[in-house]
Amino acid sequence: MSPDPTAALGPRDRERLGKVLELLAAERASVSSVVDERAWKVHVADSLTGLEVPELVAAGRVADVGAGAGFPGLALAVALPDAQIDLIESIGRKCAFMTNAAAAAAIPNATVLNTRSEDWAAAAGRAAYDVVTARAVGRLSTLAELASPLLKPNGVLIAWKGKRDEEEEAQLTNAAEPLAMTPEQILLVRSSWPAIADEADALTRHFYAHLFDIDESAARLFSGVDMTAQRKKLAQALAVVVHALDDVDCLLPPLAALAKRHTGYGVEDRHFDSVGDALLWAMTDVLGDAFTPDLRDAWAQAYAMVSSVMRRPFARDDVAVAS
Numbered sequence: 001m002s003p004d005p006t007a008a009l010g011p012r013d014r015e016r017l018g019k020v021l022e023l024l025a026a027e028r029a030s031v032s033s034v035v036d037e038r039a040w041k042v043h044v045a046d047s048l049t050g051l052e053v054p055e056l057v058a059a060g061r062v063a064d065v066g067a068g069a070g071f072p073g074l075a076l077a078v079a080l081p082d083a084q085i086d087l088i089e090s091i092g093r094k095c096a097f098m099t100n101a102a103a104a105a106a107i108p109n110a111t112v113l114n115t116r117s118e119d120w121a122a123a124a125g126r127a128a129y130d131v132v133t134a135r136a137v138g139r140l141s142t143l144a145e146l147a148s149p150l151l152k153p154n155g156v157l158i159a160w161k162g163k164r165d166e167e168e169e170a171q172l173t174n175a176a177e178p179l180a181m182t183p184e185q186i187l188l189v190r191s192s193w194p195a196i197a198d199e200a201d202a203l204t205r206h207f208y209a210h211l212f213d214i215d216e217s218a219a220r221l222f223s224g225v226d227m228t229a230q231r232k233k234l235a236q237a238l239a240v241v242v243h244a245l246d247d248v249d250c251l252l253p254p255l256a257a258l259a260k261r262h263t264g265y266g267v268e269d270r271h272f273d274s275v276g277d278a279l280l281w282a283m284t285d286v287l288g289d290a291f292t293p294d295l296r297d298a299w300a301q302a303y304a305m306v307s308s309v310m311r312r313p314f315a316r317d318d319v320a321v322a323s
């Protein structure tokens, strides 16, 4: 690593980034948790360490996901004037800050997109970027899943982490697989569905009974909910998932929307483990011996796939830009 990654910046570039930091300091804790005089080093120099990656220097289009207060995105836009940098951020207040900062500092090649990266990846952002950058956004495995639909083939994800985390990096190695079910597993789940659908009422009754037994805090979220209607909605959601298992691309947008609604229900990440246990347990109740170990594994994998998408809004934590 070069001793000072900002050394290549010209005086005009320094002035522009100084302007961004000035605005950031004025916002103080309302946008970024880093507000002291070390901001140049903490934000700008750290952002520009990304330029050590040749693919970034050569990139035409870059997406900075969870762009927060605009680092690394705005700093990279200044250092790479020929590249188009899209700053993807779901929180409106942070987007307003970056839009103002980009205008005030005259950074024309940075575009602020007030959206979730999942939604952008399902629209014009799909396979559109040479490089995805992310600084202190959630776990690496989650990040890899978020970034991959945005990247062109052979695109590169660059993640800034406070400190390298071996456990997370190991999870990243496995992250290519979390959505994958084998064709045999898909067939198994599908062929078990008619018998389960016939017993949907019993299945969903058992499911909520188990869930409420094993997880009191999950149970509390359903107080006041019409459980007859809720059981039907769950059965419908399961049917949709089973029918679309071999077309994950088509499942992602509705699952992302369902996940988004769940953030308003008081759900926490850990509840997904209880829900998975209760679901497999209810299937054992309903199918008995027909719920063979292979079928159980296949359903566990289907749930892992669905919950890996559903958990995204719960696992992400914009740690560098406290809101």
Ligand code: HEM
Pocket: 218, 219, 221, 222, 225, 230, 233, 234, 237, 238, 258, 261, 262, 265, 267, 268, 271, 272, 273, 275, 306, 307, 310
């Ligand atoms: C893969 C996992 C899950 C699936 C497929 C799922 C599916 C659904 C569906 C279809 C609804 C109907 C309302 C809507 O469409 O927004 C719903 C509502 C709800 N879910 Fe989930 N869910 C899952 C995980 C969880 C978890 C982990 C919790 C936490 C305990 C949870 C708590 C709730 C609550 C409290 C409601 C009712 C909201 C209300 O009507 O006030 N869900 N879920």
